[in-house]
Amino acid sequence: MSATAHDVPVVKVLPEPEDLPEPLPEPAVGELRLETVLGALSDPLRLTIVRKLLLESEAFDHSCGWFGLDRPKSSLTHHFKALREAGVTRQRQYGLERRSHVRVADLDARFPGLLELVAAWTPKTP
Amino acid sequence: MSATAHDVPVVKVLPEPEDLPEPLPEPAVGELRLETVLGALSDPLRLTIVRKLLLESEAFDHSCGWFGLDRPKSSLTHHFKALREAGVTRQRQYGLERRSHVRVADLDARFPGLLELVAAWTPKTP
DNA sequence: TCGCTTGTACGAGTTTCATCGTACTGCGTG
DNA sequence: CACGCAGTACGATGAAACTCGTACAAGCGA
Numbered sequence: 001m002s003a004t005a006h007d008v009p010v011v012k013v014l015p016e017p018e019d020l021p022e023p024l025p026e027p028a029v030g031e032l033r034l035e036t037v038l039g040a041l042s043d044p045l046r047l048t049i050v051r052k053l054l055l056e057s058e059a060f061d062h063s064c065g066w067f068g069l070d071r072p073k074s075s076l077t078h079h080f081k082a083l084r085e086a087g088v089t090r091q092r093q094y095g096l097e098r099r100s101h102v103r104v105a106d107l108d109a110r111f112p113g114l115l116e117l118v119a120a121w122t123p124k125t126p
Numbered sequence: 127m128s129a130t131a132h133d134v135p136v137v138k139v140l141p142e143p144e145d146l147p148e149p150l151p152e153p154a155v156g157e158l159r160l161e162t163v164l165g166a167l168s169d170p171l172r173l174t175i176v177r178k179l180l181l182e183s184e185a186f187d188h189s190c191g192w193f194g195l196d197r198p199k200s201s202l203t204h205h206f207k208a209l210r211e212a213g214v215t216r217q218r219q220y221g222l223e224r225r226s227h228v229r230v231a232d233l234d235a236r237f238p239g240l241l242e243l244v245a246a247w248t249p250k251t252p
Numbered sequence: 253t254c255g256c257t258t259g260t261a262c263g264a265g266t267t268t269c270a271t272c273g274t275a276c277t278g279c280g281t282g
Numbered sequence: 283c284a285c286g287c288a289g290t291a292c293g294a295t296g297a298a299a300c301t302c303g304t305a306c307a308a309g310c311g312a
Binding site for chain 3: 064065073074076077080081093095096097098
Binding site for chain 1: 299300301302303304308309310
């Protein structure tokens with residue numbers, strides 16, 4: 001193709017799509033169901049996860065441990081899987097870690113306004 | 127601004143609050159919780175109810191039977207109660223009937239955009 | 253290669269929820 | 283006042299979901 005021998009890569013701002021590991025199994029955009037997504041978001045812990053991803057993750061995926069959640073690992077696996085299978089997050093395997101990010105574009109396309117509600121959410125005080 | 131003393135009220139679009147029976151017990155606006163509301167809306171039958179109220183109820187409350195749902199009465203009671211206790215609907219007793227409407231103003235104030243998602247929802251086809 | 257780390261799989265215990273039959277209440281009408 | 287109707291309350295059943303311990307797989311570094 002157009003790539004020649006003297007083409008030198010300079011800086012890579014973001015990893016190329018081909019460089020990323022394949023996402024774990026997830027529903028396609030057209031398969032997203034409102035009732036399923038709402039069900040996944042009806043749990044305080046999962047709201048916490050998604051909100052933290054929305055507000056504090058600057059274009060990076062984050063592994064399970066980054067959230068600092070005080071729960072056993074098997075519980076966290078359960079909730080991250082629930083979010084991914086509902087289509088809220090995407091997960092990729094980076095060596096040891098499995099990192100997550102919110103499918104912002106997909107969710108905004110299918111359910112505009114929903115993520116703003118999650119970002120504005122605050123946990124119950126008492 | 128331009129309103130002066132000789133402005134005469136023309137039509138009463140909505141009935142006065144004093145004419146209505148007291149609403150059944152429900153959470154106040156400030157007590158609405160996103161996780162609870164999303165949980166109430168994560169059920170296809172309840173989404174059907176709320177959507178139908180949003181799209182087809184022209185400023186009127188509607189009784190249980192109006193929806194034409196093919197379920198036993200005790201099931202319907204369960205779901206209408208779930209919606210009311212989550213703060214999605216308001217119910218008033220009119221003689222024999224208990225009529226419901228969506229708390230549009232309250233929900234729009236606390237969770238802007240949420241009801242638009244419900245209105246745009248369509249049940250699963252298969 | 254031997255650990256250490258990250259996370260999964262599986263399974264049990266508990267809880268919560270949906271469904272719905274039956275019996276009941278409360279209102280309105282004849 | 284007796285009947286009928288809208289809807290509730292209660293309870294049983296079964297399915298789903300949350301929580302979490304334990305055991306296991308896979309990557310990475312010394």
